[in-house]
Every structure is written in structure tokens, then in C-alpha cells.
Amino acid sequence: MMVRDAKAVQNEQLSTMPADLKPGxxxxxxxxxxxxxxxxxxxxxxxxxxxxxxxxxxxRDYHLLLDDHAGRSFAITDDIAERVRKIGGTTLRSIGHVNRLKRLLDNDADYVTPMDMFAELRDDNKQLIAKMRETHDLCDEYGYVATASLLENWIDEAER
Structure with missing residues (x-):
């Protein structure tokens, strides 16, 4: 493939974009x-x-609990990214991109008590659920039912 052909392919919209979604x-x-x-x-x-x-x-109990929670969070990342691609968008490309878009605060403290860890994760989870609800409302506004339905499942999971 020639370089100019590769660049043209890079700029094409994903062909699975739903026909009823407007560019906005x-x-x-x-x-x-x-x-x-x-x-x-x-x-x-x-x-x-x-x-x-x-x-x-x-x-041991906290270590396993935190690992389970991390796994459940990571489990939805591919689905979220694939929803973006399915509608013809581009998704995150780097850690820097993640850093520019994230709204949750980092915790780089040398030591955090287990109870403070859980309190912080609880608050982050509440914030994430609120953002999921906002995204759900946006999908409803545009009539994009498929992603709204997935968000309902993710909200339900996050509320556990």
C-alpha cells in the first residue's frame, strides 16, 4: 500500500456508523x-x-476485594471503546489522552489507610455513576438506544 493510500484509509469513517445518527x-x-x-x-x-x-x-480480604473491583472496572473498557468506534468516532490513543479527559483525581500518596482507600473509591464510583447517567441521558436525547441500554447495565453494576 502506498503512503498516500494508507493516509486516505486512516481518515475514512468507520463504515458501521448507524445511518440515523447525525454528525453532531x-x-x-x-x-x-x-x-x-x-x-x-x-x-x-x-x-x-x-x-x-x-x-x-x-x-488478604482487602487485597482480593480491590483486585475484584479493578477487574470489574477494566472489564467494561473494551465495550465502551467499541461503542465509540461503532458510531464512527475515534477513541483513546494513549495514557496522555486518558489524562487529558479523565475527571477522577489521582492518588499518589505514599500511604493511604484501607478505610481511606475505600472511602475514596466509593466517592469515585459515585462520580463515575453520575457521569454514566449523563452519558445515558445524552444517548437518550439522540435516540441511541443500544448504548443507552449498555449504560443501564454498567450503572447497575457500578451501583453494586
Whole structure:
């Protein structure tokens, strides 16, 4: 393939874009989903950080609980990104991109008590659920039922 042909292919829209979504809807939904994806990655990494650094008399239980929570967060990342691609958008490309879009705060503290870890993750999870609801409302506004339905499942899972 010639370089100019490769560049042309790179700039093509994904051919699976739903015909009934207007370009503004694609832009808005893809933007909301990418921000949500960045938040999920941020929550995943924070949870793994806490998993790696938890200590104390309940270490084993907390360690396993945090690992399970991280796994559940990571499990939806591919689905979110694929929704973006399905409508013809582009998705996150790097850690820097994640950092620019995420709304959850990092925790780089040298030591965090287990109870503070759980309180912070609880608050982050509440914030993530609120962002999921906003994205759901946006999908409803544009009549994009498929992604709205997935968001309902993710909200339900996050509320557990």
C-alpha cells in the first residue's frame, strides 16, 4: 500500500456508523464515551494502586476485594471503546489522552489507610455513576438506544 493510500484509509469513517445518527450526535456521544472511558481507566489504575499497597490485619480480604473491583472496572473498557468506534468516532490513543479527559483525581500518596482507600473509591464510583447517567441521558436525547441500554447495565453494576 502506498503512503498516500494508507493516509486516505486512516481518515475514512468507520463504515458501521448507524445511518440515523447525525454528525453532531456522533461527536457528542463519542466525546462523552471517551471521557467515561478515561474515567474508568483512572478508576481501574487507582484501584490497582490501592490493591498493590493495601496493608493491615485484613490485608488478604482487602487485597482480593480491590483486585475484584479493578477487574470489574477494566472489564467494561473494551465495550465502551467499541461503542465509540461503532458510531464512527475515534477513541483513546494513549495514557496522555486518558489524562487529558479523565475527571477522577489521582492518588499518589505514599500511604493511604484501607478505610481511606475505600472511602475514596466509593466517592469515585459515585462520580463515575453520575457521569454514566449523563452519558445515558445524552444517548437518550439522540435516540441511541443500544448504548443507552449498555449504560443501564454498567450503572447497575457500578451501583453494586
Amino acid at each position: 450526535a456522533v461527536r457528542d456521544i463519542a466525546g462523552a464515551l471517551n471521557a467515561l472511558l478515561a474515567d474508568v481507566y483512572a478508576l481501574y489504575l487507582k484501584t490497582k494502586n490501592f490493591h498493590w499497597h493495601v496493608s493491615g490485619p485484613h490485608f
